[in-house]
Amino acid sequence: DAGVIQSPRHEVTEMGQEVTLRCKPISGHNSLFWYRQTMMRGLELLIYFNNNVPIDDSGMPEDRFSAKMPNASFSTLKIQPSEPRDSAVYFCASSLVGARGTEAFFGQGTRLTVV
Amino acid sequence: AQSVAQPEDQVNVAEGNPLTVKCTYSVSGNPYLFWYVQYPNRGLQFLLKYITGDNLVKGSYGFEAEFNKSQTSFHLKKPSALVSDSALYFCAVRDIGGTASKLTFGTGTRLQVTL
Numbered sequence: 001d002a003g004v005i006q007s008p009r010h011e012v013t014e015m016g017q018e019v020t021l022r023c024k025p026i027s028g029h030n031s032l033f034w035y036r037q038t039m040m041r042g043l044e045l046l047i048y049f050n051n052n053v054p055i056d057d058s059g060m061p062e063d064r065f066s067a068k069m070p071n072a073s074f075s076t077l078k079i080q081p082s083e084p085r086d087s088a089v090y091f092c093a094s095s096l097v098g099a100r101g102t103e104a105f106f107g108q109g110t111r112l113t114v115v
Numbered sequence: 116a117q118s119v120a121q122p123e124d125q126v127n128v129a130e131g132n133p134l135t136v137k138c139t140y141s142v143s144g145n146p147y148l149f150w151y152v153q154y155p156n157r158g159l160q161f162l163l164k165y166i167t168g169d170n171l172v173k174g175s176y177g178f179e180a181e182f183n184k185s186q187t188s189f190h191l192k193k194p195s196a197l198v199s200d201s202a203l204y205f206c207a208v209r210d211i212g213g214t215a216s217k218l219t220f221g222t223g224t225r226l227q228v229t230l
Contacts, residue, residue, distance in 0.1 A: 033218060042223055043222075043223065045217060045218070045220070048217055048218070055217070056217055102147050102164065103164050104161075104218050106160070107158055108157065108158045
């Protein structure tokens with residue numbers, strides 16, 4: 001398996017524009033997580049899904065952020081409108097919840113810069 | 116709510132010396148505990164996990180960690196550090212109370228190994 005695939009790897013956009021980050025989890029995994037990493041705040045959990053259903057979105061900063069998982073092989077994180085303070089590295093991770101396969105595997109991340 | 120504390124922002128150690136990176140956790144049920152490593156401009160890589168059984172778990176690159184339930188700790192250790200071990204290390208906890216559970220990370224500890 002190619003692992004968790006995120007796209008794009010880098011995104012530079014202007015304030016006010018819509019940004020969509022994409023994630024393809026590892027095939028067969030049933031949990032998916034979106035994290036944001038900044039120097040100031042560290043690694044923050046934004047939202048996670050189990051079997052394509054959002055379980056906890058309490059980490060989503062505000063209504064400008066939304067996430068979807070239309071099927072088991074694809075998820076998006078959308079920011080509309082984007083602001084400079086959204087600049088960060090966004091990670092997607094997936095895992096198989098069960099007796100043994102509980103670790104999460106991370107993608108390479110999307111580095112977002114909002115100017 | 117579950118949480119993870121990594122009390123040290125940075126740990127400095129000389130190559131060849133033993134290293135310890137500290138982690139304590141808080142969960143309401145039984146914990147699944149993890150250590151991850153992050154190299155610059157990369158995603159998080161899984162090192163090792165504790166689910167049940169032997170309190171001393173061994174992982175990748177010669178790392179090990181000891182689960183201590185009474186102290187709610189899961190410190191990462193290595194008998195002999197290498198310069199190539201220099202990276203950012205994250206401890207994480209998952210409260211397996213059902214099929215849906217979030218993965219919570221600590222703030223990370225930067226390990227610096229010098230010659």
